[in-house]
Amino acid sequence: MIGLFLGDTDFSVAVHKKIRKLNKEYFIIDFSKNNKFKKDNNSHRISIGKFGKIISLIKEKKSKNVLFAGKIAIPKFSTLRLDLKGVYYMPGIIRAAKLGDAAIIKAVINIFDNENIKVISSIFFNPELTLKSGNYTKLKPNINDNNSIKKGITYFNKLNSLDHIQAVIVKGSTILATEDRQGTKKMLSKLNKKSKGILIKLPKKKQDLRIDLPTIGLQTLKDCKKYGLKGIVLKSKKNIFLDKTRCISFANKNKIFIKII
Incomplete structure (x- = not known):
């Protein structure tokens, strides 16, 4: 089972399409601006502030690997509802947001490293790109x-x-x-x-x-x-x-x- 953290841009669509073509078991956490993967039954819309929920889902799915593809929409942090892990990790996310969406992804990867969740290359399944x-x-x-x-x-x-x-x-x-x-x-x-x-x-x-x-x-x-x-x-x-x-x-x-x- 692979966890796909998908954002905007055509790259996330290409990754999604390839995973389906390979018949891989997967689930999506949709970080796009307009919930672009909502038609996929394996897609979940979870706020970046709900880190406890995100990590619980990864463990529930027994996912050994996750990957990121596409641009993450930077949220309005003042409106986020945080769970306990969100409260713990959010200061680092907010600091990273000042450097752009790529920095947010890096901060999330550091969190996953801390939670013993492996992040693989975004082109792992799409070397043809x-x-x-x-x-x-x-x-x-x-x-x-x-x-x-x-x-x-x-x-x-x-x-x-x-x-x-x-x-x-x-x-x-x-x-x-x-x-x-x-x-x-x-x-x-x-x-x-x-x-x-x-x-x-x-x-x-x-x-x-x-x-x-x-x-x-x-x-x-x-x-x-x-x-x-x-x-x-x-x-x-x-x-x-x-x-x-x-x-x-x-x-x-x-x-x-x-x-x-």
Whole structure:
């Protein structure tokens, strides 16, 4: 029995679909904003403040492993009703919330570690959502592009472990934009329509690779076209690539390269 903590984004839907296809026994704790898995009979809607109830359900289901997929909707903490474990753990959750939804998931994982509940990688059942090293499009980066990519990677390597940057736009020797907690789409909106930049998305330093892997999908490619980007660079086996067949086709049609390093 696998416990699925599912939030928003298409990634959570992909995980749910794969688990069902594999005929795995599962239950869901739906942390999405609008209860998107309510039609599944195995789904449970439990407030993040009810940690006692959550942990009791995991033990009742005799679940040895749980995984997280998708973006957790940050709750309005002042309205939460807490059980005893919720009262005990909530201060840490509130502190984490100030750093974003990924930090909330990390705080929850720490709680599960404390309760001897194992959290496995979000792509454990979906390894097909990652890519190995290589170029995946007809268009490949040229010498100048590769120099830009090296510049972007050097920038990432200089970041400290407390930085939350997971993506940059680089052109030549210039970092045109960096991603903050508002996400890639917001970062791209800062560019002009013919930026000729390259999007590089890499895991943050000391990132828990069980969760919050850099993710792209078809909308990312459409945004790259809108702002005139030349290509996308991701880290081998440390990314989530949704709907990759359509993405690669779109990239080929619009002369955008996709490189996995």
